[in-house]
Amino acid sequence: MFGDIPGLASPFAELRRLEQELDEMFGSTVWSGGIRSLPPGTFPAVNVGTTPDKVAVYLFAPGIDPKTLEITLQQNLLSISGRREVPVEQNATYYRKERFSGEFRRVISLPEDVEPDRVDAKYTDGVVQITVQRRAAAQPRQIEIH
Amino acid sequence: MATQQDITPRAGNGDSTQERRDRSSRASEAALRPPVDICETDQGITLCADMPGVSRDRLSLQVTGNMLMLEGTAQLELADQMQALHADVRSTTYRRTFALSNELETDKIDAHLKDGVLTVRIPKRAELRPRHIEVQAS
Structure with missing residues (x-):
């Protein structure tokens, strides 16, 4: 829905996805795509x-x-x-939990x-x-x- | 040629795999952004950051104006001529910056590093801490 609004979708997200896909394809490591591998x-x-x-x-x-x-x-x-x-922490307001x-x-x-x-x-x-x-x-x- | 500071073991010979690896490691030589938890109480703000591999002497906390910058360098024990088989982590530097607000006492920041977890406590100025106002029942 919000993806349609111009200027909201980050161009970097697409780049990151591309980088990840290339990494998996060309195997910057021999492991990528292994049956037991986990997402980055x-x-x-x-x-x-x-x-x-x-x-x-x-x-x-x-x-x-x-x-x-x-x-x-x-x-x-x-x-x-x-x-x-x-x-x-008790009685605290959390802003980030990464x-x-x-x-x-x-x-x-x-x-x-x-x-x-x-x-x-x-x-x-x-x-x-x-x-x-x-x-x-x-x-x-x-x-x-x- | 793995060095002590290099988190990503790399091969020393220049085959095509190596070139590829070099290219990808150059591209991601940029600092890692450590994940953080940030919470606030009446007393102040607490920030926890994951910086595995960083020892106390390789960690720096800097306040410039109202910006707080965390920076650390990870060091792993690597053997000579180690080749990378897999690397999730491809940089040795962690860096992240936060903007602080006026009510925080930046000269009373307390930082503590244990097992790769950095805990930073930033107190609020006493006079600016929220006061709880009791409502009197008549």
């Missing part, structure tokens, strides 16, 4: 980086109690679930060569860092020429 903006945001010997997963989850996090790794499927409580509150769950496919029993997790400044070691066989070997 889902809490918590996740970055994944790899080196030849390990995979590091960064979860941007500020203000959570790390003890309530449940992290499981089944073969190469990493599941993280937890809850974020955002305390509500921060996520409630339960969350993310499932991430890691490379196939991770070792599920060699996982390490820590929480610093609101970021959960999960490091999983990869199997030695997958690491590139230097072949010497005699």
